[in-house]
Amino acid sequence: MQKTxxxxxxxxxxxxxxxxxxxxxxxxxxxxIIAGLIGAFLLYGMIMxxxxxxxxxxxxxxxxxxxxxxxxxxxxxxxFLFTLFKTNGYLFHFREYxxxxxxxxxxxxxxxxxxxxxxxKSLPWYFSISIAMLIxxxxxAKPAVAVYLIWIILSLIxxxxxxxxxxxxxxxxxxxxSGFRKTNLIQTILMMGLVIFGFSLRYIITSVMKNEQVEExxxxxxxxxxxxxxxxxxxxxxxxxxxxxxxxxxxxxIGTSLILTLIVFCFVGRSYRQINSALMSHAANKNxxxxxxxxxxxxxxIAFKEYRRLVGSSAYMTNAAVGEVLTVLxxxxxxxxxxxxxxxxxxxxxxxxxxxxxxxxxxxxxxxxGMVSTTACSFSLEGKNYWILQSLPVTKEEICQxxxxxxxxxxxxxxxxxxxxxxxxxxxxxxxxxxxxxxxxALCAFSTAWGAVCGIRxxxxxxxxxIEVIKQGTAITLYLFPNMFACMILTVLxxxxxxxxxxxxxxxxxxxxxxxxxxxxxxxxxxxxKKL
Amino acid sequence: xxxxxMLEIRNFSKSYGGSHKAVDDISLxxxxxxxxxxxxxxxxxxxxxxxxVVGVLDFKEGEIFIDGHSVKAEPIACKKIxxxxxxxxxxxxxxxxIQYLNFIADIFEISAAEREEQIRKYAGQFExxxxxxxxxxxxxxxxxxKVAIISALIHSPKLLVLDEPFVGLxxxxxxxxxxxxxxxxxxxxxxxxxxxxxxxxEKLCNRIAIIKKGKIxxxxxxxxxxxxxxxxxxxLEADNAENNTAA
Numbered sequence: 001m002q003k004t005x006x007x008x009x010x011x012x013x014x015x016x017x018x019x020x021x022x023x024x025x026x027x028x029x030x031x032x033i034i035a036g037l038i039g040a041f042l043l044y045g046m047i048m049x050x051x052x053x054x055x056x057x058x059x060x061x062x063x064x065x066x067x068x069x070x071x072x073x074x075x076x077x078x079x080f081l082f083t084l085f086k087t088n089g090y091l092f093h094f095r096e097y098x099x100x101x102x103x104x105x106x107x108x109x110x111x112x113x114x115x116x117x118x119x120x121k122s123l124p125w126y127f128s129i130s131i132a133m134l135i136x137x138x139x140x141a142k143p144a145v146a147v148y149l150i151w152i153i154l155s156l157i158x159x160x161x162x163x164x165x166x167x168x169x170x171x172x173x174x175x176x177x178s179g180f181r182k183t184n185l186i187q188t189i190l191m192m193g194l195v196i197f198g199f200s201l202r203y204i205i206t207s208v209m210k211n212e213q214v215e216e217x218x219x220x221x222x223x224x225x226x227x228x229x230x231x232x233x234x235x236x237x238x239x240x241x242x243x244x245x246x247x248x249x250x251x252x253x254i255g256t257s258l259i260l261t262l263i264v265f266c267f268v269g270r271s272y273r274q275i276n277s278a279l280m281s282h283a284a285n286k287n288x289x290x291x292x293x294x295x296x297x298x299x300x301x302i303a304f305k306e307y308r309r310l311v312g313s314s315a316y317m318t319n320a321a322v323g324e325v326l327t328v329l330x331x332x333x334x335x336x337x338x339x340x341x342x343x344x345x346x347x348x349x350x351x352x353x354x355x356x357x358x359x360x361x362x363x364x365x366x367x368x369x370g371m372v373s374t375t376a377c378s379f380s381l382e383g384k385n386y387w388i389l390q391s392l393p394v395t396k397e398e399i400c401q402x403x404x405x406x407x408x409x410x411x412x413x414x415x416x417x418x419x420x421x422x423x424x425x426x427x428x429x430x431x432x433x434x435x436x437x438x439x440x441x442a443l444c445a446f447s448t449a450w451g452a453v454c455g456i457r458x459x460x461x462x463x464x465x466x467i468e469v470i471k472q473g474t475a476i477t478l479y480l481f482p483n484m485f486a487c488m489i490l491t492v493l494x495x496x497x498x499x500x501x502x503x504x505x506x507x508x509x510x511x512x513x514x515x516x517x518x519x520x521x522x523x524x525x526x527x528x529x530k531k532l
Numbered sequence: 533x534x535x536x537x538m539l540e541i542r543n544f545s546k547s548y549g550g551s552h553k554a555v556d557d558i559s560l561x562x563x564x565x566x567x568x569x570x571x572x573x574x575x576x577x578x579x580x581x582x583x584x585v586v587g588v589l590d591f592k593e594g595e596i597f598i599d600g601h602s603v604k605a606e607p608i609a610c611k612k613i614x615x616x617x618x619x620x621x622x623x624x625x626x627x628x629x630i631q632y633l634n635f636i637a638d639i640f641e642i643s644a645a646e647r648e649e650q651i652r653k654y655a656g657q658f659e660x661x662x663x664x665x666x667x668x669x670x671x672x673x674x675x676x677x678k679v680a681i682i683s684a685l686i687h688s689p690k691l692l693v694l695d696e697p698f699v700g701l702x703x704x705x706x707x708x709x710x711x712x713x714x715x716x717x718x719x720x721x722x723x724x725x726x727x728x729x730x731x732x733x734e735k736l737c738n739r740i741a742i743i744k745k746g747k748i749x750x751x752x753x754x755x756x757x758x759x760x761x762x763x764x765x766x767x768l769e770a771d772n773a774e775n776n777t778a779a
Contacts, residue, residue, distance in 0.1 A: 285665060285666055288661065289661075290651060293634055294634075295637070295644045297638070301634070305635050308624070311626070312626025312667075384622040385622050387616075387618055391587060391616045392611060392636075392639045393611035394608070
């Protein structure tokens with residue numbers, strides 16, 4: 001136990017920004033850490049505001065009783081999905097594996113420490129959501145003081161079970177992939193499949209449970225979450241512990257979480273060394289014959305390098321390319337089932353005329369494509385390789401352009417495919433379709449340039465694990481949240497304005513606005529790149 | 533600066549964060565055809581100097597010129613004629629050896645025919661041709677070092693800067709590299725490299741600088757410095773003399 005705590009403490013210390021701040025004499029680094037901290041607190045604030053607003057909506061509609069269930073469901077699903085994205089990189093296939101395993105730790109100890117490290121690093125995000133929901137719940141339900149305490153304690157425990165389940169699934173994927181020669185490819189495919197399943201889960205549950213037409217959409221959401229709680233007992237335990245309030249469900253949640261964690265990691269520990277050994281060994285053919293080579297421009301060379309970086313890492317691929325995969329699936333589903341059916345499924349049969357959503361088609365696809373931009377993390381991903389770019393005879397602006405070029409290569413074809421599928425399915429006029437494709441391209445350009453601004457501004461090369469910059473880096477979070485909130489607002493705006501203004505004119509105006517912001521971001525990215 | 537000078541470092545200093553100087557007011561020059569050894573203890577300031585020369589490390593105090601171009605004012609012009617091999621080459625592990633070499637060749641705008649010829653020549657010399665189709669992540673340290681060396685030589689640089697180049701190389705590869713260095717110097721290329729291995733420096737270099745605690749404590753041609761003694765004796769003597777002065 002002492003060894004476990006020691007290792008966990010060391011793992012946390014090795015990536016602690018506080019520790020770097022304390023001991024570094026580099027003032028620039030200190031300023032970056034402070035800026036990162038301010039950025040993180042702003043994001044916590046945004047998330048908390050979103051949580052409080054959600055509670056206000058529930059409270060105003062007299063659904064206060066559903067807030068604990070909703071909280072537990074949000075925390076559990078986020079913990080499950082985020083962990084799923086992170087297992088490969090945090091639990092398996094991590095850089096300091098050799099160093100750690102050479103020390104007198106059992107494989108199980110290393111695995112469990114890595115798991116709790118992942119848990120503690122994610123906790124501030126889950127906790128900020130929980131506190132925001134507690135504020136909202138406290139305002140409407142006016143519970144006893146003890147409820148606040150129970151809520152706080154249990155919301156710390158709540159992410160454990162979904163994280164353990166996701167880790168176990170990650171373990172199974174790693175175990176299966178380790179048996180193949182192309183481990184990386186198999187791991188990426190399996191992980192993508194699981195992530196897509198995770199995203200679709202809500203619709204699967206809804207379609208299985210729905211028995212009758214529900215009149216009001218918000219009531220349906222509350223009903224669906226309540227029904228989901230019946231499927232996933234920890235959510236019910238949390239809701240009962242804070243809603244009634246009762247001690248037994250709370251103890252049940254704590255006990256089950258701890259026992260499940262211990263059982264799973266005893267099991268994982270047994271194959272831990274074998275899986276990591278297989279994942280970290282590389283096959284070599286040693287049969288290359290020098291063939292005709294070809295010449296490319298420096299920007300294309302950098303773009304190709306970025307492509308290899310993406311496909312070479314299962315963790316990077318799962319996080320950065322999931323939007324593109326979802327776009328393809330969404331596009332095909334739209335073609336198969338029709339635009340109207342898909343919209344009604346997503347909105348849970350909301351009583352709306354689907355044609356009003358047409359001007360928002362590029363933004364609907366952008367929800368997938370814009371989820372991650374490779375430019376937001378590719379600068380940090382250079383890590384110890386950064387010396388190569390620094391010593392090459394290319395300007396920092398050219399490097400930045402090369403990285404942006406790759407993101408455009410990655411996003412524009414998928415964006416176009418998604419828009420075309422939806423437009424064909426919704427029988428959108430040809431001119432409108434072309435205008436939507438142009439707007440989609442402008443959105444890709446904005447995503448690319450805005451990602452580069454965040455990626456350069458918060459570039460971090462001293463990471464120990466690539467997941468730190470792919471999944472939870474300041475650059476990624478600062479890229480993602482404002483981008484997604486703006487996208488939601490613009491989608492609603494397009495729908496509302498589309499009912500009053502001609503769709504072609506509206507799309508044209510929006511394209512100009514987005515292109516202007518893309519250009520501004522591009523200029524800013526180049527200015528920041530020059531200072532690197 | 534004479535036309536013969538390929539690298540000139542003038543009053544270069546570098547501090548990391550606080551007031552302690554990693555390198556303190558050093559000046560030296562490397563001529564075309566020189567093999568210049570830069571020797572000193574761990575942490576003496578060798579890598580800091582080398583990283584500043586190749587444009588990896590930003591600096592404010594002093595000036596560095598490569599073939600008359602300022603590293604501060606014309607970094608790209610300097611990098612176009614310089615090749616750098618770090619002590620522990622972290623390469624792009626997700627590229628194959630040939631993809632990495634093509635990447636470097638594309639950046640240096642080397643024609644397809646020329647790069648083929650260069651890769652064929654150097655990969656053959658280092659006996660690594662058959663492994664070029666494999667991912668760099670599957671390479672041993674020595675193989676990575678070989679790929680880094682080939683990528684440095686592929687664009688026929690005028691200045692070759694190496695940080696501990698022989699670490700991790702097998703004896704045959706080390707011999708090959710020495711031969712290549714000699715050949716390049718005969719064609720007017722300047723070589724500036726750091727090493728701990730004094731025997732190598734003694735046999736390979738025509739000029740030497742000894743750095744200690746960020747200051748150059750001795751420099752000159754091999755004959756001037758050693759005066760009939762071994763380089764090891766000269767190094768220890770200079771080191772002791774500096775310790776006595778400091779005391």
